[in-house]
Amino acid sequence: xxxxxxxxxxxxxxxxxxxxxxxxxxxxxxxxxxxxxxxxxxxxxxxxxxxxxxxxxxxxxxxxxxxxxxxxxxxxxxxxxxxxxxxxxxxxxxxxxxxxxxxxxxxxxxxxxxxxxxxxxxxxxxxxxxxxxxxxxxxxxxxxxxxxxxxxxxxxxxxxxxxxxxxxxxxxxxxxxxxxxxxxxxxxxxxxxxxxxxxxxxxxxxxxxxxxxxxxxxxxxxxxxx
Numbered sequence: 009x010x011x012x013x014x015x016x017x018x019x020x021x022x023x024x025x026x027x028x029x030x031x032x033x034x035x036x037x038x039x040x041x042x043x044x045x046x047x048x049x050x051x052x053x054x055x056x057x058x059x060x061x062x063x064x065x066x067x068x069x070x071x072x073x074x075x076x077x078x079x080x081x082x083x084x085x086x087x088x089x090x091x092x093x094x095x096x097x098x099x100x101x102x103x104x105x106x107x108x109x110x111x112x113x114x115x116x117x118x119x120x121x122x123x124x125x126x127x128x129x130x131x132x133x134x135x136x137x138x139x140x141x142x143x144x145x146x147x148x149x150x151x152x153x154x155x156x157x158x159x160x161x162x163x164x165x166x167x168x169x170x171x172x173x174x175x176x177x178x179x180x181x182x183x184x185x186x187x188x189x190x191x192x193x194x195x196x197x198x199x200x201x202x203x204x205x206x207x208x209x210x211x212x213x214x215x216x217x218x219x220x221x222x223x224x225x226x227x228x229x230x231x232x233x234x
Contacts, residue, residue, distance in 0.1 A: 013122050015052045016043050017226035022122045025132060025187075025224055027173075031105045032121045035098050039118060042094035047087040052226075058115065061095070064088060069111040071099055128171050129187035130225040131200065133218040135170065135208070139181030144215050148177045155208040155215060157190060161199065167191040168208065185221070198231040 013019050023036050043057050051057060065073045074092045081089065095111070103109045108117070138144025149170070157168035171187040178184045190196065204220045223229050 013119055013126050014054060015226055016040065016054065016057075017052055018126065018224065019054065019122060021222070021224040021226065022125050022129075025129070025222060026125065031101070032118055035102055035106075035114060036118045036122065038094050038098040038101065039115070042091045042098065045087050045091040045094065054119075061091075065092065069095065071096055071109075126224070128169075128189055130190050130193055130223075130228055131188050131220050132173075132222040132224065133186055133188050133206075133220050134183065135178070135186050135216055135218045136183050137178055137180055137216040138214065142181075143213070144180045145210075146180070148179050151176050151186075155210055157188070157206055157208050157218075159196070159200070159204065159206045164192075164195055165209070166195065170208075188218075193225060193228060197227050198229065200228040201230045 013022065019036065020040055023033060023040065026033050043051075043054070046057055046060065048057070048060065061069060065077055074096045078089045078092050078096075098114065099109060099111060102114045106114075106117075108114055137149065140146050151172040152169060154167050154169045156165040158165045167190070169189040171189070172178060173185040173187065175184050200220060200223060202220050202223060206218050206220070207214055208216050208218060
């Protein structure tokens with residue numbers, strides 16, 4: 009299963025969904041700003057951007073190398089200067105708050121943190137649990153509960169871990185916002201949309217319905233050509 013953050017899109021979505029304020033989130037925002045400013049058409053892969061940074065600024069990337077390059081404007085490198093400035097700000101911030109100045113280590117720390125977050129979520133959904141009298145569950149569900157998920161465009165079902173947001177348990181008949189991590193993301197690649205409805209079941213028993221609010225894993229996002 010692919011659980012590594014590899015693209016700008018997925019990292020951006022994870023940062024947007026991160027409700028906590030912390031140093032690694034600030035570093036990730038600066039990195040995303042730098043990547044967004046880099047003059048590369050439709051570049052989405054983080055590894056490609058990092059290689060182009062090294063090719064341009066030299067390896068290892070340091071504040072001194074960025075400063076030296078950014079002093080030279082040739083009429084064409086304006087966006088690279090902007091990108092380098094965000095990388096320099098990222099290194100300065102990391103030095104001040106995390107006592108880390110090595111660019112490679114800073115990037116790895118960001119990706120390690122959001123890789124762990126990515127293990128918990130493919131999309132965020134609003135869940136509606138059926139009441140017991142509607143033939144729903146008879147007992148509460150705990151965060152981490154793993155029912156089967158089914159979308160109306162396919163008979164294929166997949167296990168979907170529900171990590172509740174701001175709750176640890178949900179009673180029958182209640183609603184909750186949750187992070188959903190599905191077992192078979194490759195099967196649903198390029199097929200899911202925001203506001204798409206689904207159901208979740210225990211075996212053949214319907215126990216609730218959901219609606220996708222926000223897609224985190226960019227591989228799942230619907231593409232008309234697919």
